[in-house]
Structure formats: structure tokens, C-alpha cells
Amino acid sequence: MSACPECGGNLKFDPKQKRHVCQSCGLAVTREEIDEIRSKNTSLNTNTEDEKERRRKDYLKWWSTKK
Ligand SMILES: [Zn+2]
Helix, strand or coil, X not given: CCECCCCCCEEEEECCCCEEEECXXXXXXXXXXXXXXXXXXXXXXXXXXXXXXXXXXXXXXXHHHHC
């Protein structure tokens, strides 16, 4: 049993659709799509751009207080 990549609900394999169907939100995905969505979500959660921006602002703040 695997968890839905969208809501974390239970996925049940549907032989008719050849997809795993989420019992909570109704998402129907193949095994490949589950992996794809999971990897996308992981990269979104990392938020590399925001982290860079935050560090830049911290640096600017430090620089302006130094004067
Ligand atoms: Zn779901």
C-alpha cells in the first residue's frame, strides 16, 4: 500500500484503469506518475530560489548596519 502524492491518502490499484486511485481525493495515477509528482513536490519544497533571496536580503541587512 502506498500513499497518495497529493494528499497522503491510501492508494488502491484499479485493474480497469491500470492506475492507483486515491481513496481520499480520487487522484488516479500510474506508478511512474507517482514518482514524478513526488520528485516535483520535493524540488518545490526545497525552494532554492527563496533561500537564495533570503540570504541576499540577510547580507544586505548586515551590510547596511555595518556602515
Ligand atoms: Zn489523494
